[in-house]
Amino acid sequence: MNDKLKILYVEDEQALAMVVGDSLRSRGFIVDHYDDGKKGLEASVKNTYDVLVIDVMLPEMDGFSLIEAFRRENSSTPVIFLTARSLTEDVVKGFELGGNDYLKKPFSIEELIVRIKALANRINTSETAPLDHCFIGKYKFNVQKQSLELDGYERILTHRESQILFMLYKNRNQVLERKKVLDKLWGDDTFFNARSMDVFITKLRKYLNKDQGVQIINIRGIGYKLFIDEN
Structure with missing residues (x-):
């Protein structure tokens, strides 16, 4: 550098x-x-x-x-x-x-x-996004524009919300370690930063709640899993 x-x-x-x-x-x-x-x-x-x-x-x-x-x-x-x-x-x-x-x-x-x-x-x-958009269940996640679209409605995400959701998507249906997210996006995994991350996870859950086949699951003591029902 x-x-x-x-x-x-x-x-x-x-x-x-x-x-x-x-x-x-x-x-x-x-x-x-x-x-x-x-x-x-x-x-x-x-x-x-x-x-x-x-x-x-x-x-x-x-x-x-x-x-x-x-x-x-x-x-x-x-x-x-x-x-x-x-x-x-x-x-x-x-x-x-x-x-x-x-x-x-x-x-x-x-x-x-x-x-x-x-x-x-x-x-x-950092890894750059290999695509312009992806689908999270019924939602279209525009990675570059930082937006979620469903049934003609578009929600613009904050920069941090988009970063977290992209990390969850890249590790979809797998456990994403909480520490990995905190170290990459916040710089360390202190309790204060962890509380901040919890706020963003709660908001992302709310944004995705119109598709029952999509869930952000809390894996106690480890991290989170973005579950997408692909059946």
């Missing part, structure tokens, strides 16, 4: 932004910094970045709104949220809107760099 990663960094605390920006540049990163959400969104759409590092509390447009808009145009570039809040609902909301990771303030530069490189490496080495 090329160490010259290009980072979009959106942070309105000027002192912090200067320290983080200078530290990243001194370690070989290319950093574009903006101090409000609207400028950050404009830059994210106009330019190509390897990783986005976005503060949640921003003037003009908050970080959640920025990434929600960004994900309509880009579903693959990884996003790290920086937040002073660590409530479960805030973190889950960040993942639902398309975030890949989060760091709670205050954080160390070393920790941020580890997270950036880990995300960039996972994206660069």
